[in-house]
Amino acid sequence: MPTGSRSLATQLRTAQLLGDCDILVALIHPRVHWHRPGATTGIRGSRDEAARCLLAAPTTGVTVEETFAFPAAVVLALRPSQDCADDVVVYRVYHHNLALVTAIHDYSGRANALKAAEQGSSYACYGALRAGG
Numbered sequence: 001m002p003t004g005s006r007s008l009a010t011q012l013r014t015a016q017l018l019g020d021c022d023i024l025v026a027l028i029h030p031r032v033h034w035h036r037p038g039a040t041t042g043i044r045g046s047r048d049e050a051a052r053c054l055l056a057a058p059t060t061g062v063t064v065e066e067t068f069a070f071p072a073a074v075v076l077a078l079r080p081s082q083d084c085a086d087d088v089v090v091y092r093v094y095h096h097n098l099a100l101v102t103a104i105h106d107y108s109g110r111a112n113a114l115k116a117a118e119q120g121s122s123y124a125c126y127g128a129l130r131a132g133g
Contacts, residue, residue: 005069005070008098009074009076011023011027012024012074012094012101013067013076016062017062027100029097029102032047032101032103034050034103062079062081063079064076068114068117072096072097072098073096073116073117073120075113075117076092078090078092088108090106090107091106091112091113091114092104093113095117095120
């Protein structure tokens, strides 16, 4: 897998563990496509809004249980802190173009998240390359 994907995985993991919005914003394309946690439809919005929403979601104060780096996606398995009543792991898939995250999706199941990450090259290219992105 490309070194860029591994590096991005490390940076995303750090941003999530620290709850650091500045790190996350620097990694996200300006017009990222993302799903609010728990939402069934996606939106295209600003990276600042996406970062704030994702870090303010129930996965804030998390343990990153697993990290997967694919050629065009990174998956983080996020478990809420011990203080959270909801003990469900969220699998967050960050589709990317090796430079920036272009789409973010949350999954409740590991298999679906990994499948989406493996097949995610279309998401990686869409946001950043369309219309000179």
